[in-house]
Amino acid sequence: MLSSVLQSIQEELAPYQAKLIAVSKTYPKEILLEAYEAGQREFGENRVQEVVDKAAALPEDIKWHFIGHLQTNKVKYIAPFVHLIHAVDSFKLLKEIDNRAAANNRVIDVLLQFKIAEEDTKYGYEAAEIFEMLDELPWQDLKNTRIVGVMGMATYTDDQEQVAREFRQLHTYFKRLKDTYFKYQSYFKEISMGMSGDYPLALAEGSTMVRIGSKIFGERD
Numbered sequence: 001m002l003s004s005v006l007q008s009i010q011e012e013l014a015p016y017q018a019k020l021i022a023v024s025k026t027y028p029k030e031i032l033l034e035a036y037e038a039g040q041r042e043f044g045e046n047r048v049q050e051v052v053d054k055a056a057a058l059p060e061d062i063k064w065h066f067i068g069h070l071q072t073n074k075v076k077y078i079a080p081f082v083h084l085i086h087a088v089d090s091f092k093l094l095k096e097i098d099n100r101a102a103a104n105n106r107v108i109d110v111l112l113q114f115k116i117a118e119e120d121t122k123y124g125y126e127a128a129e130i131f132e133m134l135d136e137l138p139w140q141d142l143k144n145t146r147i148v149g150v151m152g153m154a155t156y157t158d159d160q161e162q163v164a165r166e167f168r169q170l171h172t173y174f175k176r177l178k179d180t181y182f183k184y185q186s187y188f189k190e191i192s193m194g195m196s197g198d199y200p201l202a203l204a205e206g207s208t209m210v211r212i213g214s215k216i217f218g219e220r221d
């Protein structure tokens with residue numbers, strides 16, 4: 001039962017005061033509606049067309065999290081309604097989000113995606129690049145975006161020690177950013193880490209939001 005799975009995950013999150021993002025990518029609207037009726041309000045999607053279609057068809061009080069790689073030329077489609085963009089991985093993208101947010105009279109919250117996996121991954125910044133960007137580029141002039149925290153994905157491996165170490169690394173980056181650039185910005189507080197296979201480790205390392213898909217909705221094709 002979807003509702004009992006949601007409830008048991010919520011009970012696991014409660015002691016950590018972490019938020020559940022139900023990752024509903026590839027699942028049909030009816031299934032999302034079932035989760036909605038069980039009380040779930042935050043959903044994660046990773047394709048622009050899919051989230052646009054689902055947002056148009058589903059209740060308006062759903063908060064849509066965009067968790068995938070976002071192409072600059074597609075920002076305009078989600079800018080009117082997206083709640084949080086998890087995977088900002090270039091200044092160019094940040095600037096485009098700011099432009100499109102302004103055009104919609106909104107402020108859009110974003111997370112900076114760090115590369116934390118010790119394996120090679122395509123997306124996310126190396127930590128050094130993020131610190132360089134914040135030191136050198138005029139991100140503080142972007143009035144329609146708010147950087148509210150960080151996001152990362154651990155290596156897909158059975159090695160629990162490694163996964164824990166990668167999450168701990170993201171927490172360390174978060175603290176460094178907080179101390180250096182966001183000391184007085186109380187909204188800078190989010191660490192988006194943890195998926196179906198590794199969220200207990202992420203919680204133990206300080207996650208504030210977990211992105212869980214298959215554990216709730218079943219394996220995707």
Ligand SMILES: *Cc1c(COP(=O)(O)O)cnc(C)c1O
Nearest residue numbers: 023067195196197211212213214
């Ligand atoms: C698909 C996805 C998830 C959820 O993965 P599950 O293993 O199904 O929980 C979380 N984060 C991102 C970025 C994803 O693309």
